[in-house]
Amino acid sequence: MSLMRSEDYLPRPAVIQKIIAENSQIKTFVLALADQQANQAFTYRPGQFMMVSLPHRGEAPISFSSTPTRPGTIELSVRRAGSLTAAMHALQAGDQVGLRGPYGRPFVMEDLQGRDLLVVAGGIGLAPLRSVINGCLDTPGHGKLTILYGSRVPSDIAFRGDIDIWQHHPAVTCHLTVDAPEPGWDGPVGLVTGLLGQVKVDPASSTALVCGPPVMIAAVLTALGKMGFADEEILTTMERHMKCGIGVCRHCHLDSKLVCVDGPVFSRAQLKKLQMDRL
Amino acid sequence: MRDDAMDQAFILAKDHLKSFLRKVKKGHRLVAPVTNQHNDTLFCTINHLDRVPINLTEQAQNGIKSFLFPQQETLATYAVSADGYRFNRTDVRPEPTVYFGVRPCDLMAVLYMDVVFMGGVKDQHYLEKRQDSVLIGLNCNAPFANCFCSATKSGPFLETGFDLMFTDLGDRFLVEIGRPKGREMLQAWQQFFTPAEAEDTRAQYQLSLEAMAGFRLDVYADQAIQRLAAGLVPESVWEQLSLRCQDCAGCAYICPTCTCFTIVDRPAGPDCGERLRSWDACTFAGFTRLAGGHNPVAHKIHAIQTRFLHKLKYDVDKHGRPSCVGCGRCVGICFGGTDIVRFIKMAGED
């Protein structure tokens, strides 16, 4: 309100610099605004999202998977789900998309400063948390990072380049699990909640960040509560059908809240206050 | 007429109404309720004052929502070319508009839309239509069959919120000034107005009392609001409503405060098209369904709940008053008998 921001719903063209195939379903698009000045001035925060436009397909909200600590380009990781994302997967480097944003309440990195982080992710849910993880690693004074990442099958494991770095980083512990093994997999099999018991984290000095399929989020939130995490220190980010991104169209309603402006980042404490906390 | 004399009320003889509106039309588009040849009374743009009779006795079927927030509007056009993928605004500056004969419920609805579209981030498309508009209200001397604005405290008489407010006193209108735009308008055409006498204000007060007694529906909105706040509305109420709702969204489209919308692209050729915004409704299953098929509002019952909770709980929490203005239009349009009056009644029962 104080900013008196106004919205004209006009996307800005952005050029695909590079496309990284994370797995058969997920691609990461490295993008820069076509207008160089605008691209340099562009800022965002982890947890926020962009409205991405494709010709004739309309718009869809996509979270940043990149960190603002690495400026110049942004990265949006997209899972093929509907007609817009399918069309996006067919694009090549050099093609353009339209971008509006950034929108949404972010993860407040200042609050995470000095705390240990427990990151619990499933599937494409790692994308917005990757933004936080890499942001922390880029910033001095971060605490210990523990990353638990669940995938359906080993070939679905996304962000392998990052995972490789995390697994070799002295301040990071990174565990992977899969729902079903494939030949050559010798890691854990089972839900990501199963990994929670195996890691050493001190709930008092840690903040948990959770993202993944709705059922997984619900299970992990409960498990973290039982581990002794305060509700305020359990953060999650939500996926919703969004049209405006500015809290008007109401497609992303969640009880009395609108995910696009009151979220997408919510603490468990905030969710508990809602009458219908549907994930 | 001196400025400090402008806080009092004025009288416009009915004989001068048309003359006044003719002057108003010189600088503005005029929108007022008109009965067409099919006997439908609708707010529409008046091009010729002498050809169309303005109807100030019926309830307009449409309200003025669609003028500020059209059922479908172009947000932008897009084109893909060697230049890339570009969006352009279709630059049609909206004309300054005077809305005349707006009933208290519809007027309150505009104030609510102002909060939705301009309270946080300012929606340019709404703002441009709204900023040059003047609202001239008409108090309701006799509530219509499905009205219940007294229950939602949005009528039948309003004291604020308008630019000018008219009250029909028989052969003359009592005219009150609300906001500065109304004052300017009255000042500009002061030749038609005379100061109101004490008896005029007394007559208006008497009419407002009679209007309060004229409601035909018993609607206890406060009771429903309290029971919703306390979580006392049983699941069976929602179940019954969801079985009965026919999913037509007529309630949302006709509702002066329902502002949910969707945005879609309409191709005009292989490389160009329009981005459109059109009305949507929270009761539709596709409203919340994600591209992958997951729907956080999985059941009809929750979609129905959302509609009524939004109007009678969330907005009460947020703005201190419900966003139902008691116009009763949904009562007339609902197929399944799941309109808000029905809900309020069911929610109030033990």
Added chain:
Amino acid sequence: MAGLATTFGSGAMTNAINEIEDAEVILVIGSNTTEAHPQVARRMLNAVDKGAKLIVIDPRRTRLAECATLHLALAPGTDIPLLNAMMRVILDESLADQLFIDMRTENFAALRAMLYRLDLAELEAVTGVLLEDIRRAAQLYARARRSVVCYCLGITQHICGTANVQSIANLAMLTGHVEKQFTGVDPLRGQNNVQGACDMGALPNVFPGYQAVDNRDYREKFERVWQTRLPAAPGLSLLDMTHSGACGPMRAMFIMGENPLRSDPSLDRVEETLTSLAFLAVSDIFLTETAAHAHVVFPAASFAEKTGTFTNTERRVQLVRQAIPPIGDCRTDADIIIALSGRLGYAMAYESTAEIMEEIALLAPIYAGIRHDRLRHSWGLQWPCWNTAHPGTPFLHKYYFTRGKGHFVPNDHLPPAELPCQDFPFLLNSGRIYHHYHTGSMTRQSALLNRECGEALLMIHPADAARLKVRGGDRLCMASRRGAVEIKAEITDQVAAGSVYTNFHFGETPINRLTIAAQDPVAQCPEFKVCAVRLEKL
């Protein structure tokens, strides 16, 4: 149509839609009313609110069935045995209206003889409905003072469609639930003007107003007014035309506002017929599959672009007034016919559709009192409307049936033409959904309706799904003896095990490639509701 015509003498809803609200018992059979006729369903639900008992007879647990006092989930195509069982219970428990039968009907002895030959236990087995439930339904329906039966395509789209309707009529006459207000037999017509089209003689055997073409008096009346010779023999039925094949008698067709390449059964056969025509002209508001095959396409105006009348399911003739001028090159249906007729050498000189209405009034006695100016300031008039002073007729058959006495036509069970077997183990039933209309030529144009429902889903019972290892959203190949389609599965216990259900709105999933062309011998309505299919997971 034919079923009610042979029993009551007139094939239309006997009630006004509003009367349903004041019925005590509503028996809905073969109608998914909430989705297909929401305005009628609204009256049913209002009646339930007022305390009415609702009985739904449907193989599926429809939304209306969820609101019902009693839901009889019969095996598809066993309507006659179920209705016969109800009638037998009524006889056994002395619930029949003997006075009504004596005074107003004929041929009761034949019905009684047939019913007494039946074995209720056997009927229970055939229909798959507990005798206890059949008994309760019969008692509820017979004992109430005001009982209404509503039926729809679930009754008529069977090879025994006419017999199904006759059985419903038998039930109504047996209990005297016909002649009074709030009481009757109501076929719900699908499209906004299908009643009007039938009224205007869009049937093979009648002129406007149900006047038989083989009746010399009627024929001469029309010849006199139209100043031309008219054929004395009935024409061809729909399937006789669209299924006549490459070597059939059809050489040229003019199709208006119909999309047989989607809506008729055994589509491969329809395609063969249409592609081998020497000439095909189609008039429609959008370029349908059928129009795409035409040599000439007339762009037709929509309802909003013309003035005329629609006659709805309760025989109500309503005036539609032009709201906008026709867009682009569109012309109204009347305009197209008049122009075409002129080119063919028969000049039609009508100044307006009001003048055409006057000719209808002149020639069709049931429309004799209907004029545009009478409709202008009303919600319409219900036929029969015998003269310009006549107020119209909300409910039919007061004091006497149209044909004089109501005629009982006893009927035996006739199983569907094609039932599941080892190779095709599932029974496919098809129908409509709320968000789309018929072949979707109009509703598929709407982004919002496509968002609400953008593809056909095949309802399949959880037990069958488990056996086939199918999960919700999986793609299946569904094949019948006539063709195959690819379709997505929706797991739901709204359908019975062994049955699957979907709709025919989607061109991407042309269900009528699978359906059978077997048809009712009298009404010549195809058996869309039952055919045998097999499913394979893709």
